[in-house]
Amino acid sequence: MKIALLAICAALLSACSSTVVGYGSQLEPIPGSITYGGQPRTRLTKAPVGSIVPHQFFDNFGHRVYETYIIEPDRSLRLTSRRIDYEVFND
Template sequence: MRRIILLATIGLITCSCDQTSTSHTGSFSLKPIPGSITYGGQPRMKLTKSPIGSQVPHRFTDQWGDDVYETYIIQPDRSLRLVDRKIIERRF
């Protein structure tokens, strides 16, 4: 429970000063976390056979053992844009 409160507090602090607007509608971009495909930059391999605008799902376990589900969209320059993240906490 303490971890949830700590993460919520950190999320509120970073939400107000770390996110950048990506469109005129006021939506914000998600920042990659360790384990994300784009953490540390775009992947070296270009997705040349996938159609532009298609979704790429990605699932991994974060450093706390929680399951993370991310969704990326392929951009016209073949880079990936992170558009959704769901974190499912493991209960012990």
């Protein structure tokens, strides 16, 4: 009985309102990402290499997406993490 209860609790916790993707896996840009469709034409020339660039936007389904990029030595951006907030707020 305790094992079944633990399994149910684990399933409920896995269905939380946000998801973190990344940290070791290769992320692909999605529509709204800075690097979707390739690297941006303008380079971040004043920011030091290794700087973190946060970015947030709404995806096609209205979910808020938070992404983190790191500036590479060639001044390109590497997508390192993505968090999607699935909560729906009605204002």
